[in-house]
Amino acid sequence: MKRIRRYVGFLLAVLMGLALAAGTPAGTAITNQATATYIDSAGQPRTTTSNLVTTIVQQVYSFTITPDGNNENNPGQVRSGLPGSQVLFNYRVRNNGNGTDTISLATVQGTSDNFDLQNVRIYLDANCNGNVDAGEGQVTQVTLPADGEACLVVTAVIPSGATSGQHGNLNLVGTSQGNASVVDNNNWAQARATAQAALTAFKAATPSGSVAPGTPITYTISGANTGGSGAYGYPVTVDGTSRTGILIEDVIPNGLQVAAMPTGSAGAGTVRFVYNTGSGWSTLTSSNLPLTGNGTVRIGMLIEGSGPFFPQGAQYTFSFNAQVPSGAPAGTSYSNFAVVRFDANGDGDADDTGETVTTNTTTNTVGAAYAVQVGPYGYPLGNGTGTYTVGAYTITRNADQQMVSAVYSGTTVVFRHTLRNTGNTADSFTLSPSGQPSGWACQLVADDLATPISGPVGPVAAGGDLNFALRCQVPAGYTGGPVNIVLTATSQANPSARDNTTDTVTTVADGYRFDLFGGVDGYPPYTQVRTPNGTLLTSDDTTTTNRSIYQSGTTHPERDPGQSVTYRLRVQNLNPNGLADNYTLNLIPQTGYAQRVASVLFYADPDDDGIPNGAPISNTGLVAHNAIFNLVAVVTLRNDAPPGPAGFTFEAKSGTSSAEASDYAYAEVLVNLVAQVTLDPDRSGTVTSPGTLVYTHTLTNSSNAPAYCDISGNGGAHGWTYQYSTNGNNWYGALADVYVAPNGGTATIYVRLQVPAGEPVGRSDVNTVTANCDLTTGTPDNTYEATDTATETTTIVGGELRLQKTVDRTTAYPGDVLTYTITAENIGTGNLTEVKISDPLPNHTTFVSVSATATGFTGFAGATVLYSTDGTTWSSTPPTSLPAGGVVYVGVDTNGDGNITSADVMPPAAKVTITLTVRVQ
Incomplete structure (x- = not known):
């Protein structure tokens, strides 16, 4: 199955990313909810939704261990070595389930062989290079996520008393801890004792595991002669000439491209790089590159020499880079192994047992790039x-x-x-x-x-x-x-x-009263710090309140709570000594400041345009003699500032004068009374006759003073009764002096409507609820500074659609079929029209089928169930497929026009039952 993985750089780990080997991950919640639209008996369009149903995906347990060795006579891998030496068997464990599982590992000795292997151990091969590296520890189990893999090395020692030609068999057995009946036990391997040459062969891929599109994989094959004598070469034809050597060959994985010359070395002999595209071996040069893998193209290294030229302990290594295509889709897998052929006994061929050595298999998978x-x-x-x-x-x-x-x-x-x-x-x-x-x-x-x-x-x-x-x-x-x-x-x-x-x-x-547009408060007209006679302030102003900032001839600019005033200030250096100075900027609060002002910030204004420049400052920095430093002070009012004046004094203090000379400028801002109340929301509802309905509204006082509000309404044109309350218990024909705290305070207003019997279906009444509010900081005087309304539109109805949904499984496994049943029923007393029931395809599922039945359509003998996948085009044939995110629609055609319109009727007690079946992915 396709692997889906998340690519996170070069993943040098054994546990290879999440995927859905067995489908949707365990624990996933599959939820579904149906919707119906219709026109009620009063002619009003309505929408209703069903209850939400949920199915939880259960865990599937499945894993494999490779390579397979079906029995002792057919081992999956064979290794040769001197008596008393260690051999290594390579395995890969893969979790094919849909959730995390732990696989227990054990080894079993053969019974149809010559000896038992000694010191058998299982190691986690973290980099999947087929060898046991420093820091790689022994394991008795591995825990893998869904689609996760682990490489293992099983090491064993051939008994020192074994004779050449004898062999011992070993099986690796895995058991799922999540489900003990899931076992993999066909993994037999064989170790052969020999006194002749024996070459080892290991394969490493860098990175191991997940790889990104467009990046290279470096393959390295390495090994050594661990046998009892020197290794011979065997005849290999290269460029039409027979040469003798040890051949390491590798089939380039399909789709990968080798564009650079390989590298390699050997402890004895001469190295020649070769390639084979199906017509025999040839010497490889850069002019032959690139080579693209197609399942047959091979690349190799021939170690040439004569006689038993490759002695005991001699080592070799061979590496090449293979590029992953930039457009490789997620889940593309590149498996690779190499083969080493040599002559162990000098008989001139590589056909004897142990003379062909296969490396471990490396597997790289293109990671999922999520975007x-x-x-x-x-x-x-x-x-x-x-x-x-x-x-x-x-x-x-x-x-x-x-x-x-x-x-x-x-x-x-x-x-x-x-x-x-x-x-x-x-x-x-x-x-x-x-x-x-x-x-x-x-x-x-x-x-x-x-x-x-x-x-x-x-x-x-x-x-x-x-x-x-x-x-x-x-x-x-x-x-x-x-x-x-x-x-x-x-x-x-x-x-x-x-x-x-x-x-x-x-x-x-405002869609109910008038269209209101407000401008953004810009910077005020140009102002300067001046004395009462209009001259610029200088350092002889030594008190905190005797100099004022004038703005357009007005001492007190007016602002609403939360707004700002920008003052343009200047500090001029008039030092008689001609030296530069630095001035600290401060603010001294005056009457009304604390309860009305939120902040005062100073900013440099180098271009003198009255607009703050850069971050806030606390001093001017050095100001040269006779130079003027331009700045602005932004005074921001509190959002909850009450009406009235706020005073403050700006101070510039010399940073070098021994007398700490200061200069002052006083300013005042008058906070306006902001009268703003809202009565929300507008409400609409339906009620039977007789019947009772309660509406609730929120009265919000956004003003900066307390509100005392009178509440009344103008509904009741048909003799319907409206009553009002602030607690839902005590009801009155109107309310007086409802207190609402300032700056966002709220009060709940309840309106109860009582409708008498005998009212016709479709009759409606609009009640406009009005809040007339007196804004005051003292005693209410019944002068209304703020008013708002909310409307209540109520309609007499005789029909109602009830929509219910069930699912036959609350838990399921990938591949299971879920059956959803949706029931839509007219439980009212009036006809409904243009009823369309829709149900989306649940996430993590595939559409199987849909069917529907209609009952109770008395008087409509030709009523036909219709289906749609877009809510517009209808057919009596159910759809056979539905894309991810798709929706299926069902309606009943009662007028025979093959469409669902307002002419199609769903009478009282009529019922539509829909069966939707899907398969869990």
């Missing part, structure tokens, strides 16, 4: 242009941002998006919006703009696109802007792989 881009609809790469329209609003795409110039409070704005999987493997993604103001109800929905997205989306194939939308309900009382909502797509496999795109609402206008 995602999300952008405006149709432009996932963030290069959006043009416009599109959803509902009442036109959305403009500008690069990686989508904008709508103006929307009205109380309406819905929809931004459509396209996500692209720019990684090299399938992936699922989490979508998350941020930055929406408090009270905004923003929901991620499918591309049909209705079906909610719950949990991750996908899997999306590498290079594949997925369309979806962000639907935001703007609160009725919200105005202002701009609003910037950042939508983030995050890879589930690698959370560091993410991308953002921005949705912007430039302004939100």
